[in-house]
Amino acid sequence: MPEGHTTHRLAAVHRDMFRGRPVTATSPQGRFDDGAGRVDGRVLDEAEAHGKHLLLRFDDDQVLHVHLGIYGRYALGPPPAPAPTGAVRLRLTGSAGYADLRGPNACELLGPGEVKALRDRLGPDPLRADADPEAAWRRISRSRTSMAVLLMDQTVVAGPGNIYRAEVLFRAGIDPSLPGRELARDQWDAVWADLVTLMADGVRVGRIDTVRPEHTPEAMGRPPRVDDHGGEVYVYRRAGQPCLVCSTEVMTRQLAARNLFWCSTCQGRGASS
Known part of the structure; x- marks a missing residue:
């Protein structure tokens, strides 16, 4: 299972690729069609990590929560994005690149209260400035x-x-x-x-x-x-x-x-x- 430093690197990549710009979101696999539809066209405000949890906040206060678990993987690259292959749960694309998510333990949209509940049950993250x-x-x-x-x-x-x-x-x-x-x-x-x-x-x-x-x-x-x-x-x-x-x-x-x-x-x- 990827450790916390990997999730923080993924947050940084998402910031570089997508922050401040609208994203195109699809679910080639089909298992996240509804969620992708709600994210599609939104602007990414922030990408952060808390432990092994990746949190992508969009301009309507929706937060995409990803936990890779044992089998989850990201494929990242510059544009143009290739045709999706395999079980891609979520594809985000923008002018600076694409991110394909496969096999995560969690891929879900959370509201502000749900994000707080998630963070409240996690311990301090050594990589966060607010860690206690x-x-x-x-x-x-x-x-x-x-x-x-x-x-x-x-x-x-x-x-x-x-x-x-x-x-x-x-x-x-x-x-x-x-x-x-x-x-x-x-x-x-x-x-x-x-x-x-x-x-x-x-x-x-x-x-x-x-x-x-x-x-x-x-x-x-x-x-x-x-x-x-x-x-x-x-x-x-x-x-x-x-x-x-x-x-x-x-x-x-x-x-x-x-x-x-x-x-x-x-x-x-x-x-x-």
Whole structure:
């Protein structure tokens, strides 16, 4: 599932292509005909993201809400738009380009009250200027739930997924099984600051890189990582390989139907990366 930095990049692309101009909206697949008809010809006022949710606000206060989920994808390009192929749920076209949406978990029009309800149930987003990390800390500091689960809970922190979860816990030297209420405040402040920095880097470069300069392939004289997800990481999808810091074998297990990755040495209780 795309993580929050991807949604913020999509918001930026929509702003560049469509903001301040009327859009043409169609549903080649037919599953969003009514919604596309209501958007067609409207002017896009703003495009923003909150966590993994893309929100496109039009000049009549309608908001198009898109959540890609596991299978959702965008195809973006300059004009002229090619003939649609496959199950395109929504196509937006304008003078600067086109955006084809396929397979989203959600594609719906919301009113202002519904948008507020959506945002109220999401945690703070490290990529938003209005984010309040204190709100997340209040939840975390009272919780018996492990940090590995809390960081994947979008009502606690909006945006991080499996990669950022694994990597920020490693970089902070935090045992993924540590209950939230046992996390020290300075540890939370470090995790939040790291999310802000790493996710902003992800928006800028379009991939997730988390290794520090001393652990890059060039610095360590090792081959670059080859993985469909791209990016240089410490533990994510590196099970069975040596930790880049201490050489301990990276561990993995299933947690809440997702694969968790960690280093038992660098992330033992009391460890610090």
